[in-house]
Structure formats: structure tokens, C-alpha cells
Amino acid sequence: MKLDNIRIVLVNTSHPGNIGGVARAMKNMGLSRLYLVDPRQFPDEQAEWRAASAVDVLEDAVVTSSLDEAIADCQFVVGTSARGRRIPWPLLDPRQCAERMAVASEKEQVAVLFGREDRGLTNDELKVCNLHLNIPTSADYSSLNLAMAVQVVCYELRMLLDAPSLPATEDAEWDTPFATRENMERFYTHLEETLVDVEFLDPAAPRQLMARLRRLYSRVRLDEMELNILRGILTETQKWVRKAKASDSGPGPG
Structure with missing residues (x-):
């Protein structure tokens, strides 16, 4: 697995503190590529304060005006989704999804999309994804903070990093690059x-x-x-x- 080929993409984040929390969660697990799609407030001191020792992740963050710009060169895109959709889409939990992303990252650019704090990703944004990822939670309290959700996904990727072999969920030996x-x-x-x-x-x-x-x-x-x-x-x-x-x-x- 190549963590440098995996990017975390935050779409229309409203609170700068959440961006800082995400940067910290990423660095904890060894990820460094952060993309911000039209953030409401960035750069901001609150983001730097929440990032603690991960300010370098914030400084290197790529800010784009659209989602298309953020993932144009990606061949494998995962969208986080907490809601049921009218048309069912391939849906995996973070552990299963991390296995797929790990294999893809060997030769491809991988993006994991996280939506707005209050309503997540739109249906149109989820349509550009190859897979949807859902984090199982208790029915008594299912709300996850944005940084917590990113931490869960990054943790599962980290757990695979030192594994003796990657799960053979897809043939990594492909003769032609997958389409961007x-x-x-x-x-x-x-x-x-x-x-x-x-x-x-x-x-x-x-x-x-x-x-x-x-x-x-x-x-x-x-x-x-x-x-x-x-x-x-x-x-x-x-x-x-x-x-x-x-x-x-x-x-x-x-």
C-alpha cells in the first residue's frame, strides 16, 4: 500500500476547527495529502490550533473550488455515506473499504470523500464514487464528528500498512491504468x-x-x-x- 497515493477530500467544511482535527487524525496514521473543496473558512487560527503538531498537513493542503478539480486525476474514489439512497450503490464498511483502497493505491490515485458536517455528500457527489463507505454506529447515537470519521478510515488503512500481504480483492497486475x-x-x-x-x-x-x-x-x-x-x-x-x-x-x- 502507498499512503502517498491516498488523499482525504473534505467537501464544503463549515468549521475550520474540524479541518485541523482532520489534519491531526491523518498525521497520526501516516497520511499527509489533504484536499479542501471550497471550505467556508480556511486558512484559520482555529484550524492550526486543532491540528496541534500536524500544521504541516494544513500548510500542504490543496484548496480547490470544485470536487471535479480535487479528484480529476483519481482512478478510485470512495464516498462516505450515512444515508440510504434511492438507487443502492456498492457499500462497504471501513475495514473492507480499506482493503480495496490499499490494493488500488499501489498503482492508482485514490480519494476518500467526506461531506459537510450537517448533511454529508450530495447524491450528485456520491455518483462520481466507485464505492460508498459507511461507518457502523450505535442506533442510540449515530452522529460522528468529521475528524472522528476520518480517524476511523485512516486507522483501518494504517492497520493494513504492515500486514504481510494485501487481500487479493482485485488483480493488482493490470496491463493498462484505470481511467481517471x-x-x-x-x-x-x-x-x-x-x-x-x-x-x-x-x-x-x-x-x-x-x-x-x-x-x-x-x-x-x-x-x-x-x-x-x-x-x-x-x-x-x-x-x-x-x-x-x-x-x-x-x-x-x-
């Missing part, structure tokens, strides 16, 4: 355009088609070559649709 999140988003846009062209998708009433297709491809995990093949198929499909429409609108018999 940025390239996957381009693919989803291309796929939606093509489905509209062939009249399989009605843009006026899309329902949950694209969400389900995102779930499908996120579960499979495409590598860059597979993604290029699919993009090529979509491009050729669009060409044939244009030819068919041109033929139908051509001049009739004289």
Missing part, C-alpha cells in the same frame, strides 16, 4: 449524448437511466484502453445516426 475520474466524466457526457441521438434517452424525461449507467460502469471500473474502445463505439454510432438522418431528409423522387 476526469476521463470518466467525459465518457458519461459522450454516452448521454449518444443515447439521446439514438432516441433511447429522452432528455425531457431522463428518469434514473444515467444514474444507473454510472453505477454500472463504476462497479466494473474501466481502464483507459477499455474507455477508448467505448468512446470509439459511441463516435461511430453517432456517425451512423447522422448518415441515417441525412438520408431521411434528402430530396424525394423528382
Whole structure:
């Protein structure tokens, strides 16, 4: 496992003290890459105070204006979720998820997303994730502080660091790098355009088609070559649709 390939991404954090607490939790477990998506208040003295001896993690934090920017180069994205969703997504606990992240981090960029203190990640943000992570808690009191949640995930990663061998949950010997999140988003846009062209998708009433297709491809995990093949198929499909429409609108018999 390569901890340097794993980043913790905090989305729209409202309290700077929580950012400092997260930095401290990360450094305790040996993680150092912190990304902050549009934080409400940062930098801030409260963050530095809560970080204690982990101020270096704060100083090196990458601040972005959007989630897309924070994970554009990532190939494996995990979103923390405490709520049930209309469309079920692959869901693991922190221990199972750490095993998957550990394997992926050997050759890929991995991101773990943590949402807002009051409402977590939105459905749209969770759609970009390959897996959803849920931290089991007591039904009597299920609320977790942001830094506590990050600590649990980082702890599970740390526990695997010195393990004699990583769980063989996926084949780490892959011949082509897995697709980045940025390239996957381009693919989803291309796929939606093509489905509209062939009249399989009605843009006026899309329902949950694209969400389900995102779930499908996120579960499979495409590598860059597979993604290029699919993009090529979509491009050729669009060409044939244009030819068919041109033929139908051509001049009739004289």
C-alpha cells in the first residue's frame, strides 16, 4: 500500500476547527495529502490550533473550488455515506473499504470523500464514487464528528500498512491504468449524448437511466484502453445516426 497515493477530500467544511482535527487524525496514521473543496473558512487560527503538531498537513493542503478539480486525476474514489439512497450503490464498511483502497493505491490515485458536517455528500457527489463507505454506529447515537470519521478510515488503512500481504480483492497486475475520474466524466457526457441521438434517452424525461449507467460502469471500473474502445463505439454510432438522418431528409423522387 502507498499512503502517498491516498488523499482525504473534505467537501464544503463549515468549521475550520474540524479541518485541523482532520489534519491531526491523518498525521497520526501516516497520511499527509489533504484536499479542501471550497471550505467556508480556511486558512484559520482555529484550524492550526486543532491540528496541534500536524500544521504541516494544513500548510500542504490543496484548496480547490470544485470536487471535479480535487479528484480529476483519481482512478478510485470512495464516498462516505450515512444515508440510504434511492438507487443502492456498492457499500462497504471501513475495514473492507480499506482493503480495496490499499490494493488500488499501489498503482492508482485514490480519494476518500467526506461531506459537510450537517448533511454529508450530495447524491450528485456520491455518483462520481466507485464505492460508498459507511461507518457502523450505535442506533442510540449515530452522529460522528468529521475528524472522528476520518480517524476511523485512516486507522483501518494504517492497520493494513504492515500486514504481510494485501487481500487479493482485485488483480493488482493490470496491463493498462484505470481511467481517471476526469476521463470518466467525459465518457458519461459522450454516452448521454449518444443515447439521446439514438432516441433511447429522452432528455425531457431522463428518469434514473444515467444514474444507473454510472453505477454500472463504476462497479466494473474501466481502464483507459477499455474507455477508448467505448468512446470509439459511441463516435461511430453517432456517425451512423447522422448518415441515417441525412438520408431521411434528402430530396424525394423528382
